[in-house]
Amino acid sequence: MTVSVQQFSITGTGLVTSLGTGGAEIKNAIERGESGLSRLETADGEFFAYVVKDFREKELVPAKIRRRMSRVSKLAYCAAALALEDAGVRDPSQMGLVVGTGLGELAVSREFLDGMHERGPHLASPALFQNSVHNAAASFISMGMGMRGPATTVSQGWISGECALAAGELLLAAGLCESVLVIGVDGLDPAWFEVIDTGPYISDRGLRPFETDSAGCVWGECAAAVVICDADSAGGAGVKLVLESVLKGNAEEAAVRAGGRICRGCRSVMPTASGSQLRDRQLESAIGKMFAQKPQIVLPQTFTGASPVSGLMFTAFAAAGIMPEGPDADVLVLGLDEGEGAAALRVQTPKEQGLKK
């Protein structure tokens, strides 16, 4: 069973990645061949990941709430502010708000637990606790921007970004609001690497999806935001979305079913390959089954790293004309979860102009 094909339009994008903040900065960095890969030194050793550095937080996040916010919430806020500006939204008070996040406030939870471990549970930090909930980012955005409409936070493994878009589209379809700000965000906390125990974050070669000597998944911090409205809104990038899950099968089958419904005529594919051999193999096989002729494969993650919200970030990349470059793009974004779920998005950008302002 599938969620039938849903359609909506994107009228604004906002991006914060390890390559920079905002579409123009990111596009320029890619053109210069830059990578956001950074070396991190922790008590447990040396790691490599795609880390966001300066992201204009002082410019984009109001001072009155900034000091209380976690890094993840600030990343999300910046992307949200850029997307609203790009869409020309001046009064977001009645808009819907959806945040997708795979791991939420993992760093805040770790700080809280560290505090309990070091000082004893009865001296736990209230400030950290209130920021540890998955919906902290949505709450700060709601407060800072005066958004009083329906607001929710979605978390669904490696397709958290796609599921956030599905939730946003549902708010539109149910008539709860006329437009929705959808944000995907995930940060990085090296202190969790030992708990996560995925091992190979140690390559300085960066993320190499589909390569036989891939060193594994390399994490990338990012926040991506889009303003969506109904499909008939002229001038926006048109998006079709399918969520799919299968039973007692594997995510590859789900990906073939999801992508197969909307891929005909797509010129390029952006698979959310993470460097994990199993997931990448499943994605590669799914693409082979969907397309008679191999499409152009576009891999923003080689610049930005892998994230549970890659699907939403790639959608914003395509809608903003960053990758694939320029207008008139027609691209399939294909995502897989660790379980048995998959998501496919088809993003078609206008032929001549940029997004509706």
Next chain:
Amino acid sequence: MIDVAVSGLGAVCSAASSAAELEQALREMKPGVKKNLIYDHEEPVAAGVVDEVPAAAEEREGAYPTRTGLLAVAAAREAIGQSGLSGPDLAAASVIAGSSVAGMTESERAFFRLRSGHGLDEEYDFWKQHPSGRVSDAVADAFGLGGTRITLSTACVSSTQAIAAAVYMIRTGRADAVLAGGSDALCRLTWYGFRSLKVMDDDVSRPFDRNRAGMNLGEAAAFVVLEPLDRAKARGAKPLALMAGAGMTADAYHMTAPDPEARGAVRAIRAALDDGGMRKDEVGYINAHGTGTLQNDSMEATAVRNVFGENKSAPAVSSFKPFFGHTLGAAGALEAVSSILCLNTGFLPATPGLEEVDEACRLNHVPAGGVKKEVDAALSNSFAFGGLNTVLAIRRVAG
């Protein structure tokens, strides 16, 4: 507009191991919150602990169950069983789960082991246990639900929003049957987190009472099966209630404190009434969020008075938090299930422990001992960190 029927109920909490038992516990007003020696406390403190978490029906290699997931599966099993969903209908069903804690119970245990110089437990796998999405995965995998699976993590309105989203999915034709609800196990992070905010009562909580001193935490799971009314009838299922509508708003006010003027809560109540096509004078009962904290209870009373006025015809109100504790991501679904049980039994339990109503909380509180009352329509309120307000509008099915 499509009428959305509830065709199955399931619940596991400290007061009951099933919705059927919960009906009895509510009728007998028998609370599950008890004083326990918990975590690092030297004296017993009040909490809604589930004594026996049902084990998985089948042990699957590499399944890495979590306490939250096991609670969810147990509640879902009862809801599916009551609904009679099976075969292709079940295989096509979707699941929307709400959870605030998800696998944190297991993750914090792993974290503390590492910090204490021990290695990772072999029973722990971060990706299979920690992410919130694994709650809906656990339910979908246990019962072969092949539809959409989405997990919402919005603190104490998680499962209320899951039910609201399921209603929207059915109304807009995105699903024919949805298992919606939520689950949260107790964990140290939330336990000591709420204690750090100084909003917990070591004794059993007394929502709306002038001597109330805070909330009790609990753990639970609750699910409902939702489907179009016509479809439920066509396949011979008994509609237990109608999930008539929902209202979702944000305060945009403060991270933890509710807006004392209750503007967001008022808009959510009005939105639920509007969405459910429900007149104010039809609402006979409100199941309150009623946590027992000073701020929540007075804010909620303000909201209810603002919408319904202060007169004898205003709806009867009670909070069930002292029955099972504040079960966070499961609370909204558990209270929706409880509300449906009340509509169908015609008995409204009182708020346990409410002896002297706080002036700021004056409402038509259900009198001590409960009251027999035929109610056709009810609201179930939920509020959360971040200023989230979600209200469900529920109708009794005639006959």
